[in-house]
Amino acid sequence: MKNSIILLVAAVALVLISCGGGGSTAGKQKQVTLSAAGATFPQPFYNLAFKKYNEAGGPLINYGGIGSGGGIKSLRDQIVDFAATDAYLSDAELAEMPGEVVHIPTCIGAVVIAYNLPGVTDLKLTPELLDGIFLGNIKMWNDPKILAVNPGIALPAMAITVVYRSDGSGTTYIFSDYMSKVSPVWNGQLGTGKALNWPAGIGAKGNPGVAGTISQSQGSIGYIGYEYAFAQKIPMAKVMNSAGSYIEPSLESFSAAAVAEIPADTRVMITNSPNPAAYPITSFTWIILYKDLAYGNHTREAAEATVNTVKWLTGDEAQAIATSVHYAALPQNAALQAATLLKGITYKGETLLK
Amino acid sequence: MSGDRITKALLFISSLTILILSAGIVVSLFGGAVPAFREFGLRFITSSAWNPTAGSEQYGAMSFIIGTVITSILALIICIPMAFSTSLFIAEYYRGTRTSGILRSLVDLLAGIPSIVYGFWGFYALRPLLVSTGLSDQGFGVFTASLVLAIMIVPYATSLSAEIISMVPSELKEAAYSLGATRREVIFSVIIPSARSGIIASFILALGRALGETMAVTMLIGNANVIPKGLFAPGNTMASVIANQFGEASGLKMSALIAIGLLLFLITALVNYLGKMIIKRFA
Numbered sequence: 001m002k003n004s005i006i007l008l009v010a011a012v013a014l015v016l017i018s019c020g021g022g023g024s025t026a027g028k029q030k031q032v033t034l035s036a037a038g039a040t041f042p043q044p045f046y047n048l049a050f051k052k053y054n055e056a057g058g059p060l061i062n063y064g065g066i067g068s069g070g071g072i073k074s075l076r077d078q079i080v081d082f083a084a085t086d087a088y089l090s091d092a093e094l095a096e097m098p099g100e101v102v103h104i105p106t107c108i109g110a111v112v113i114a115y116n117l118p119g120v121t122d123l124k125l126t127p128e129l130l131d132g133i134f135l136g137n138i139k140m141w142n143d144p145k146i147l148a149v150n151p152g153i154a155l156p157a158m159a160i161t162v163v164y165r166s167d168g169s170g171t172t173y174i175f176s177d178y179m180s181k182v183s184p185v186w187n188g189q190l191g192t193g194k195a196l197n198w199p200a201g202i203g204a205k206g207n208p209g210v211a212g213t214i215s216q217s218q219g220s221i222g223y224i225g226y227e228y229a230f231a232q233k234i235p236m237a238k239v240m241n242s243a244g245s246y247i248e249p250s251l252e253s254f255s256a257a258a259v260a261e262i263p264a265d266t267r268v269m270i271t272n273s274p275n276p277a278a279y280p281i282t283s284f285t286w287i288i289l290y291k292d293l294a295y296g297n298h299t300r301e302a303a304e305a306t307v308n309t310v311k312w313l314t315g316d317e318a319q320a321i322a323t324s325v326h327y328a329a330l331p332q333n334a335a336l337q338a339a340t341l342l343k344g345i346t347y348k349g350e351t352l353l354k
Numbered sequence: 355m356s357g358d359r360i361t362k363a364l365l366f367i368s369s370l371t372i373l374i375l376s377a378g379i380v381v382s383l384f385g386g387a388v389p390a391f392r393e394f395g396l397r398f399i400t401s402s403a404w405n406p407t408a409g410s411e412q413y414g415a416m417s418f419i420i421g422t423v424i425t426s427i428l429a430l431i432i433c434i435p436m437a438f439s440t441s442l443f444i445a446e447y448y449r450g451t452r453t454s455g456i457l458r459s460l461v462d463l464l465a466g467i468p469s470i471v472y473g474f475w476g477f478y479a480l481r482p483l484l485v486s487t488g489l490s491d492q493g494f495g496v497f498t499a500s501l502v503l504a505i506m507i508v509p510y511a512t513s514l515s516a517e518i519i520s521m522v523p524s525e526l527k528e529a530a531y532s533l534g535a536t537r538r539e540v541i542f543s544v545i546i547p548s549a550r551s552g553i554i555a556s557f558i559l560a561l562g563r564a565l566g567e568t569m570a571v572t573m574l575i576g577n578a579n580v581i582p583k584g585l586f587a588p589g590n591t592m593a594s595v596i597a598n599q600f601g602e603a604s605g606l607k608m609s610a611l612i613a614i615g616l617l618l619f620l621i622t623a624l625v626n627y628l629g630k631m632i633i634k635r636f637a
Contacts, residue, residue: 066601067601067602068602069601069602070601070602072604073604161491166572166598166599167598167601168406168599168601168602168603169602190407191407191408191409191410192407193406193407193408194406194602195406195599195602195607197403197404197407197579198578198579201578201588202492202494202576202577202578202588203577203578203579203588203590203598204577205572205577205597205598212477216477216478216481217492219491219492
């Protein structure tokens with residue numbers, strides 16, 4: 001009896017030792033492990049990209065989809081190598097950080113207006129209609145204001161149910177940033193934020209929750225990340241952009257939104273783009289990291305792996321992965337700016353990229 | 355050291371751990387809630403404003419307190435007749451039979467289903483049913499949430515009530531029968547009076563569970579951060595708003611959510627204490 005217990009303990013100890021020293025596996029060089037956390041909006045892209053990068057010999061990256069706010073907090077507490085956010089850090093948030101933080105755009109995501117109306121798959125919406133519907137002022141689908149924009153479409157006499165995010169989210173931030181730009185009423189009443197004081201409708205948790213609620217409820221309308229509407233085949237409305245054209249959500253019309261001038265630190269919202277071909281509710285999503293990676297017990301090795309990962313993420317190979325999961329690739333100018341910013345990343349003052 | 359002393363030490367350490375843990379939870383809840391109460395004072399409890407937009411932040415717990423209380427009480431009202439009659443069936447009418455055994459296991463089975471599964475069932479099965487009755491546009495709201503909550507707490511109330519009913523001394527019942535009482539008279543004049551406080555306690559414990567239920571409620575209540583305008587209107591509960599908004603919260607909002615957690619903790623503790631007091635009187 002006693003012997004078998006000793007054997008068991010020895011076996012467990014052996015397993016633990018071999019797990020703990022996983023890097024020392026013979027034949028393979030020591031694998032670097034990075035930890036990252038943040039936004040769920042680009043998580044399908046990051047999960048796939050990090051997996052492929054690791055298979056190609058890159059570091060093992062543990063990405064926690066805990067939300068942009070959680071990611072920012074983790075970076076501030078210096079418990080991650082890098083974080084991801086859908087809303088860039090405000091000047092106040094940057095000031096709270098213990099070190100200088102750099103924003104690197106990784107792809108463009110879009111928020112689409114998804115709806116569930118029996119027999120209707122071709123709905124057009126203007127900013128005024130979005131404002132009226134989401135503020136609860138337009139209550140019926142056959143409202144004359146909606147009919148005027150959608151001539152020839154048989155809109156049912158059905159009550160409109162607005163579905164919004166019940167959790168704080170970057171998706172809400174992007175949508176409300178756009179709405180605040182196009183509607184002074186919205187700007188005064190709800191403003192821009194990751195969570196809002198919604199006057200009408202019902203809340204559902206997460207992009208999958210909103211998508212599921214819309215697809216299960218006739219007469220509903222809501223805003224979700226493009227990839228979620230695309231995956232669940234939920235109809236999406238064409239939205240009138242600043243040039244007055246109705247734009248269908250597509251990767252091309254998302255990329256078109258980002259061709260305008262981008263500030264050097266890439267902290268810009270590209271919603272309501274002036275480009276006539278652009279879909280108006282689009283945004284960069286960012287990786288954020290410290291400009292000098294020598295903090296806490298960070299090794300130079302981890303710092304190099306971090307910069308190389310982010311550099312790879314903005315390169316052609318990873319951008320093709322982004323497109324395959326329905327995020328728009330970074331346009332040329334943004335990719336160039338990302339590369340310039342990455343060259344400025346240092347470890348104890350020494351640049352890491354040539 | 356003798357085996358007895360080792361056992362004693364182990365027991366002492368584990369009890370102490372529980373004590374330290376609960377004290378730790380209370381202390382950290384209090385600590386986290388301080389900024390919200392400092393900012394809003396008692397208005398945090400009485401106000402129903404919930405505006406997370408930066409610059410005009412306003413947090414009040416009233417709409418969530420009302421949402422929690424309404425859904426839980428409504429669930430309890432729906433639960434009482436179901437649980438009460440089932441427990442009488444199991445513990446008195448069909449006592450010791452195979453039917454009672456099967457029913458008892460089914461009730462236990464219901465108690466073991468995870469709440470997310472109840473939520474799914476409510477979302478896909480119950481909600482369309484409510485929509486087809488025309489009572490509600492989309493089937494989300496206080497009533498739907500209460501109905502699922504009721505079904506979730508029935509097993510708790512039932513098995514506890516059944517246990518208490520079967521504890522009624524058979525001498526009492528036999529005495530009543532020998533005096534010529536009918537079965538109905540025995541139930542209403544002997545069993546219920548002597549098991550009364552125990553049955554009430556079982557419902558209070560079930561209520562305690564309804565107060566803290568999160569997942570099933572959040573899937574069905576509509577998550578609108580307002581005082582519900584009616585039984586079929588959307589609202590939100592304390593547990594549900596915490597689960598929804600915790601992820602992205604920081605600063606004052608985080609503190610407001612922790613303060614709601616503290617209030618929920620206090621309400622649940624109070625309800626459990628009430629239940630314990632009643633059981634004590636019975637025993």
